[in-house]
Amino acid sequence: MTINKQLDGSKLNIALEGRLDTNTAPELEAELRTALDGVTELVFDLKDLAYVSSAGLRVLLSAQKVMNKQGSMVIRNANDDLKEIFDVTGFNDILTIE
Numbered sequence: 001m002t003i004n005k006q007l008d009g010s011k012l013n014i015a016l017e018g019r020l021d022t023n024t025a026p027e028l029e030a031e032l033r034t035a036l037d038g039v040t041e042l043v044f045d046l047k048d049l050a051y052v053s054s055a056g057l058r059v060l061l062s063a064q065k066v067m068n069k070q071g072s073m074v075i076r077n078a079n080d081d082l083k084e085i086f087d088v089t090g091f092n093d094i095l096t097i098e
Contacts, residue, residue: 001049003031010071011041017048020056029059036063040071047077052085064095074098 001024002017012035020028036042042063046052052060060075067073074096078086086092 001027003028005031005035007035007039010039011043012036012039013043013045015045015048019051019053020049020059021051021053022055025053025055025059028056029062032059032063032066036066036070039067042067042071042073044073044075045077046075046079046082049078049082052082054089057085057089057091060091060095072096 001019004015004017006013006015014031014035016028018024044060044063064073075086076098078097083092083097086095086097
């Protein structure tokens with residue numbers, strides 16, 4: 001998985017490419033641990049993400065919990081497969097998906 005971060009003031013855009021699964025979720029979790037300080041708006045661009053596993057969902061949920069305290073988080077450009085995963089797991093009720 002490739003993580004592309006772009007910080008614009010207090011807005012952080014993170015574009016993910018590849019697969020967010022058991023092998024790659026710890027990498028994203030480590031990135032977020034340091035990247036969210038001072039961030040009030042977090043945007044995940046999933047246009048090039050092919051798959052998300054339960055481990056990846058856990059990382060997204062953790063990010064949402066942090067952002068609930070300090071701002072907002074949105075997920076953009078999820079493909080139909082990812083949208084179905086969010087729907088089946090109920091994450092579409094927890095996350096803001098555009």
